[in-house]
Amino acid sequence: MSREQGRIKRVAIWAITPGGVELGTCLAKGFDRADFFLSEKLFLSKAVATGAKKFNTLSKGLEEAFHAYPAHIFLFSTGIAVRMIAPLLRSKLSDPAVVVVDDRGLHAISLLSGHLGGANELALEVGKIVGARPVITTATDVNRLPSIDLVAKENQLKIENPEMIKAVNMAFLQGQAVEVQDPFSLVSPSLPEQLVIPTPGGATGTRPGVVCTDRVVTVPRETIVLRPGTLAVGIGCNRGTAMEEIQGFLISLFRDKALSLDSIALLASTDVKADETGLLALGSALNLDIRFYDKPSLNSVTTIQNPSRVVEKHLGVKSVCEAAAILAANNGKLIVPKQKQGNVTLAVARKPAGSLSSEPAPGM
Numbered sequence: 001m002s003r004e005q006g007r008i009k010r011v012a013i014w015a016i017t018p019g020g021v022e023l024g025t026c027l028a029k030g031f032d033r034a035d036f037f038l039s040e041k042l043f044l045s046k047a048v049a050t051g052a053k054k055f056n057t058l059s060k061g062l063e064e065a066f067h068a069y070p071a072h073i074f075l076f077s078t079g080i081a082v083r084m085i086a087p088l089l090r091s092k093l094s095d096p097a098v099v100v101v102d103d104r105g106l107h108a109i110s111l112l113s114g115h116l117g118g119a120n121e122l123a124l125e126v127g128k129i130v131g132a133r134p135v136i137t138t139a140t141d142v143n144r145l146p147s148i149d150l151v152a153k154e155n156q157l158k159i160e161n162p163e164m165i166k167a168v169n170m171a172f173l174q175g176q177a178v179e180v181q182d183p184f185s186l187v188s189p190s191l192p193e194q195l196v197i198p199t200p201g202g203a204t205g206t207r208p209g210v211v212c213t214d215r216v217v218t219v220p221r222e223t224i225v226l227r228p229g230t231l232a233v234g235i236g237c238n239r240g241t242a243m244e245e246i247q248g249f250l251i252s253l254f255r256d257k258a259l260s261l262d263s264i265a266l267l268a269s270t271d272v273k274a275d276e277t278g279l280l281a282l283g284s285a286l287n288l289d290i291r292f293y294d295k296p297s298l299n300s301v302t303t304i305q306n307p308s309r310v311v312e313k314h315l316g317v318k319s320v321c322e323a324a325a326i327l328a329a330n331n332g333k334l335i336v337p338k339q340k341q342g343n344v345t346l347a348v349a350r351k352p353a354g355s356l357s358s359e360p361a362p363g364m
Contacts, residue, residue, distance in 0.1 A: 011122075012037060012069040016058060019103040020075035023130060027073060027101075030129035035069070037061060059084055071097040071122055078109060085112065092116060092149075093162055099123045101132055108132040114141070115150040145172045148210060148224055151190045157212060157226040158262050164208075164224035171195075171208040179209035184228055184353050187212045214263035214350070216255075228356055229265030232332070234325030235279060236269065236311070236345040243281035249341045250282075257336055259348065266291055268328035270298060270320045291328050298323040301331075306338040325349040 010033040015024045021042060028034040036052040043054055055061030058080070066072070066088045074081045081100045089095055089112075097117035100109045108126040110119040120141060123134040140147035148168040152159050159165070171178050172195055179199040182188045187210055188196050203209035205220025212226040219225055237246060254261050267283055269276070271292040283290040298317040303326060307318040317323065322338050329349035336348035 010069060011035075011071045011073060012065060013073045013075065014058070014062075015039070015042065015075045016080075017076065017103055018042065023101065023103070023105045024073075024075050026130055027126065030125070037065070063088065066096065067094075069096055071118065072099070073122070073126060074098065074100045074111075075103065076100070077102070078111065081111060091162070092165075093159065097122050099126055101126060101130070105130045105132050107135050109135040110137070114138045115147055116153055139173055140169055143173060146191050146195070147172070151187060152226050155186045155190060155228075157186060157228055160225040160227055160260075160262060164222060167208045167222040168210060168224050176207065179203045179207060179223075181209070181211045181213065183213060184230065184356055186228055186356060187226065214260050216258045216260055227260050227262035229263060230351050230356060231259065231263045231335075232266045232268055232325050232328035232349050232351065233264055234268050234321035234323065234328065234347040234349070235273075235282075236320035236324075237273070237276065237279065238343040239276070241276070241278045241343040243278040243285065245342055246278055246282050246344050247285065249339075249344045249346060252341075253336070253339055253346055253348075257348070259336075261286075264288060265351070266328045268293065268324035270294075270315060270317065270324065272315055291324070293324055293327055297327060301326050303334060305334060321345045321347040322349075330355040 011031045012035050013024045013027055014037045015021050016039045021038065024036055028036050037055055038052040040054050040056050062084050078100050085098060092113065093116060095113050095117060097119035098112035099119055099122045100111050108123040110123040112119055114120040115138065120136050120138065123136060126132055127134040149165045168178055177195050177197045179197045180188055181199050181202055202217065203211055203220050203223045209220065209223040210226065211217065211219050211223055212228060214228060214230045235246065267288050267290040269279060269292055271294050273279055274292045279290065295316050298319065301323040304319040304322040306322060311317060311320055322334060325347040326332060326334055326349045329351045332349045332351045334347060334349045338345050338347045
């Protein structure tokens, strides 16, 4: 499941009244992918929408489907919605968007995950489809101020410590500028100039702050850490190397080099390893794509630092991990040359600043 930039594509619509069926049928036509859930009682009363899914009890139905969808539209009262979803909530980073619409379609209330989940945008879209008035209560929105969690979402940045969202957003609400360390210029352009105090040397802790970096750094209290997807990891390994060995080396290497695992955007290797079980398992475990490059592509890289005669003899390329990392980083800079441990070689490259906005951060 993924949350796309802008419009949410997959929505679950829930109705428990005949009026909800009529409203939900209209809404379902407005989304590219919508599943319509109706109470069993509505089926019995023949208020049926074509292709709808049945549920016997709302609580049970929601328990089974709540985290399987990036967004839900509830066509019943806010009180029912709150009681039903309260036991299902996990984290503001992963909870789906929830919009509640009254039975007559007068109001579309953004109830849950307004920023990161996209409920505020969804409420606006529901309003356009059925003529409902969007109701948005997030403080930064109603005061027409930026919110750091929405800035992170729009710029595809992973939030490392979401508990600090409140501190930064409260500073914005109070008209207080925050310290911003932003070497890749991914945050500052999204904030009003008067709310930014550039601190290229790092946050001082005298006020709330924002640090956007792929490096592991110590930050003061009330500083939010954002992770851009700047790093590509090139991997070489012997045939049959276990995922645990590759992952263990990756974790220890990033710890030693003070790099954040949350900033890995891609894994990369030679196409000879496209069926390597341990490597594929690593990509799955980390929820990262793996790019496999052929010989001409790998040999086209001219900035490798550690060519290998052994690799060239067996695979016909001068480098696997360094060349693959550089290619996956859009011909970026090699910041960790080839490192070897056991059956694994690793290298890390950083994307050029101009290419950072083209791909989502890991896990998003």
